[in-house]
Amino acid sequence: MRMVNPKVLCGLGWCRAGLSVLLMVVITGWVLDIAATYLGRYYYNEQFLALAAGLAVAIVLLEGNTMVRPVWFVALNTGFTLVVLSLFVYVAVRFPALQLEVASAPLNAVVMGFFMLIGVMEAVRRKTGWFLPCLVVFLVGFAFVGPHLPAVYQTRPVSFSRIMVYLSLDTNALLSQILAIAAIVVAPFIVFGYLLNNFGGSAVFSDLAAKAVGRYKGGPAKVSVVGSGAFGMVSGSAVANVVAVGSVTIPTMVRAGYSRHVAGSIEAVASTGGQLIPPIMGASAFLMAELLQIPYRTVALAAIVPSLLFYLALLLSVDFEARRLNIQGDPNLKLDLDDDTIDEVNKRHRWRYLLPAGVLIYFLFWRNMSPEIAGIYSTASLLIVHFIWPWQGLWQRIQMAAFGLVRAMGPISDIIVLAGAAGLVIGILNLTGVAFAITIQMLAISGGVLAILLLLTAILSIILGLGMPTVGVYVLLATLAAPALIQLGVVPVAAHLYVLYFGMLSMITPPIAIASFAAASVANTSPWRTAFASLKVGAGIYLIPVAFVLQPELLMLGSGGDLLLAAARCALAIALLSAAAVGHVVRPLVWQARIGVGLLALPNVLSFGSSVPDTLLWLIAAMGTAMMVWLCWPDRRESVKVGAMEQQ
Structure with a gap:
């Protein structure tokens, strides 16, 4: 089979780089409003979104040409990419006029919309697999079946031409607010990270983690937890975090005495939780703020206590496992995360990169700037610090920054096409009325009982999250599941955080735990053993979303006293369930004790004033506290045995 000349592939690679530069210029210019401020030109928001989406789709599709391919594939892929890009550019230029024509759904608009949608779905398929494209096709097909179903499941009848035009050109589908958030709000933070x-x-972050917790029992694992959490906060991607940090932390944990599958599970859970940590929290938090029409600052503040509880649960499991295996800490522990391309001068001064992180927090929380402007300013401060300090190797750092900015358009393109696909799903759900029907059915199945609805929502969140990025999962769940919770009186921000939380936990929950599977690949061990070990290591974590739904004080929605009490009870529940899962604290637990300790954990997530009497909840909390004190109290007989063995 005839293959394409590598020089041709190199030329196509430069074309892709050129599109990346153009996408960067378009996004930066729109965020800073350069056209209106300096050129006196005004454009519709949808014109920018069409251009950004077209460039992103083209960048993703041309990525298929970056390796040696048959001539027919490269020719077909390049031609298809040009057609799709041309259609998006046409929409960007002609959008005001097109809006006058779409109501009648002319044939040319139908054909144009069809190819635009095919381009988006093919780009999404290449990045995330078949799930989202198949879901869109299924929902489009269901639009023709739905009108003929029984009344309780019936949907509105919609023609094929109306679907194509609506999905491709309407502001509630492809060119929706979700795409705007990805292209305008999220993009600057992806570049920053x-x-x-x-x-x-x-x-x-890893150096600071090593100095802070490396000396304690299970030090290498605790460094992995703290370092991966801090890095995940910036990267916003669990799998990227596992690959980037886990390649160093997992072997370090294995050398310390953790089994390979346990080491992989610790890294997978730690990397996943980084998406919950303010101030960045990944892309989903920005989407949440826009969907709820609340300031991003409110979402970030609400996530502080749950994120701290998440990592408390993981640190407790790691500590209990280290005590079970008698893994000691190392006060001189140091992880070698250095890139060979970074010179020694920059390595000695790399702590300077904490300054832009401080700038980001200042602009977001003290100046209360919009997230996209704060992201642009923080990225600018990062580049300034990178350039001026130290002067040695300046030209190398300029090259590094230039290539880094271009390469950053890759993950930005990924998030834009994913947001476009999510907009398609929401568009077809709204057009046919399926979203409303699902909410009604969830309420009917639960019988209006919040506990049952929480369980159904958790299961749905994990199922829809199988193999999908967190952003796509959250957008689907915010449309399908969160409204039912809100209908039963759950605080809106708690409902959205609940579905985000469980959608995120699908990354470590079998059967398709992509973060656990990625960690297993790095650890060279069984994916299934790693996934089930993640369940054990993260057992206490599954209580946290239930706790903040039932006790919204955990989201900083009440008084300080209520917050402290709710946090203390939730921390106790986490400690008890983690002890039951690991089967060891300072001393081992027999299976009967593990069951009893686990049962003591559950009532502590209930709020006072619920159907369970407050007196009983206080009694259970006291019993749980006494149990944890006893489990943490060293057994002198065991200490004598250990001391005698060490002397021998």
């Missing part, structure tokens, strides 16, 4: 990692700034 990508550059910070590319410059070697991620090693700062």
